[in-house]
Amino acid sequence: MNIPSLFKSKKGTTFVFFAIILTVIVAFAALSVDVGVIAFEKAKLSNTVDAAALAGAQELVTNVSNTNNVVNNYIAKNNSGLNESTIIVNESERSVKVTSSKTVENNFAKVFGNNSQDVIATAKAKVENISALNGCRPIAVIKQTFVYGNIYVLKEGASDGYNGNYAAIALGGNGGSTYEDNLLNGYSGTIRVGDKIPTETGVIAQKTFTSIQTLVSRCNHTPPCTYNYYNKNCSRIIFIPVVNTLYVNGKKYVDVVGFATFFLEGAVNSGGQADIIGRFITYHADGETSPDINDYGTYGIKLVK
Numbered sequence: 001m002n003i004p005s006l007f008k009s010k011k012g013t014t015f016v017f018f019a020i021i022l023t024v025i026v027a028f029a030a031l032s033v034d035v036g037v038i039a040f041e042k043a044k045l046s047n048t049v050d051a052a053a054l055a056g057a058q059e060l061v062t063n064v065s066n067t068n069n070v071v072n073n074y075i076a077k078n079n080s081g082l083n084e085s086t087i088i089v090n091e092s093e094r095s096v097k098v099t100s101s102k103t104v105e106n107n108f109a110k111v112f113g114n115n116s117q118d119v120i121a122t123a124k125a126k127v128e129n130i131s132a133l134n135g136c137r138p139i140a141v142i143k144q145t146f147v148y149g150n151i152y153v154l155k156e157g158a159s160d161g162y163n164g165n166y167a168a169i170a171l172g173g174n175g176g177s178t179y180e181d182n183l184l185n186g187y188s189g190t191i192r193v194g195d196k197i198p199t200e201t202g203v204i205a206q207k208t209f210t211s212i213q214t215l216v217s218r219c220n221h222t223p224p225c226t227y228n229y230y231n232k233n234c235s236r237i238i239f240i241p242v243v244n245t246l247y248v249n250g251k252k253y254v255d256v257v258g259f260a261t262f263f264l265e266g267a268v269n270s271g272g273q274a275d276i277i278g279r280f281i282t283y284h285a286d287g288e289t290s291p292d293i294n295d296y297g298t299y300g301i302k303l304v305k
C-alpha cells in the first residue's frame with residue numbers, strides 16, 4: 001500500500017463512521033420528537049381528566065343523574081380523538097373517577113414498526129363538607145336538617161328575637177356599619193368550624209333591608225337567577241355559618257358547626273322589622289374541606305388519589 005491510498009482509505013473510513021453517527025443522531029432526534037408529542041398529549045389528557053372529574057363531582061352535588069353527561073361533555077369540548085372514557089360515580093363516597101385514553105400516532109418510530117402509543121390518565125374528585133370559608137354574611141342559622149328549595153327566614157324580626165338576638169353575628173368587629181359591610185360584601189376573613197363567634201344584638205332593620213334589596217338588585221344575569229337556575233357567582237347567593245344555638249342572653253359566643261348556602265328571595269320590612277327570606281340550596285364553594293363534619297349542603301371538591 002502506498003502512502004496516498006492509505007490516506008484515501010482513512011478518509012473513507014472516517015466518512016462511513018461519520019455517516020453512521022449522523023444517522024444515529026438523526027434517529028434519536030426524530031424519536032425525541034415522538035417522545036415530546038407523547039408527553040404533550042399525556043399532559044393535555046391529564047388536565048382534561050382532572051377538570052372533567054371536578055366538573056362531574058360538582059354535578060354530583062346538585063344533580064346526580066346528570067353527572068356522566070357533564071363529564072362526557074366536558075371531555076368532548078376540551079380534548080379530541082379520545083377513546084371512550086370510563087366514569088365511575090360513587091354516590092355513597094361522593095366521588096367521581098374518570099379514566100380516559102388516547103391513541104397517539106408516532107411520526108418517526110414507525111420506521112421501527114412502532115406505529116402508535118396509548119396515553120392514559122385517571123383522576124378522582126371527591127365531595128367533602130366545607131370546614132372553612134371566606135365571604136360569610138353576618139347572620140347565622142341554627143343547625144337543623146335543611147330541605148333543598150325550602151324558604152327560610154334568616155333574620156327574624158324584633159318580636160321574634162331571643163333576649164336581644166335576631167340571628168345577626170359580629171364578624172371582625174361590632175357595630176352597624178361593620179354588619180352592613182359584611183352583609184353587602186361578605187366578611188373578608190375566614191370562618192372555621194369550631195370557631196366561637198359573638199352574636200350582634202339588636203334590630204338592625206334598615207341596614208338589613210336595604211343591603212338585601214341591593215344584593216337582589218345586583219343580579220343582572222339573563223335570564224334572572226332563581227334558586228334552581230343561577231349563576232354561581234350571583235349576588236343573590238350567600239353562605240352563612242350554621243351554629244349550635246342562637247338562644248343566648250345578650251352578646252354571647254356561639255359555636256360554628258358548618259356552613260349553609262341560601263338563594264336570596266328578598267327582605268320583608270314591616271313595623272320596624274326586617275326579615276331576610278332565602279331558599280336553601282346545595283352549593284360547592286372554594287374553601288377548606290373535612291370528611292369529619294356534618295353535612296349542611298355546602299361542599300368543597302378536591303382531587304384525590
Ligand SMILES: [Zn+2]
Pocket residue numbers: 219220221224225230231234235236
Ligand atoms: Zn344572578
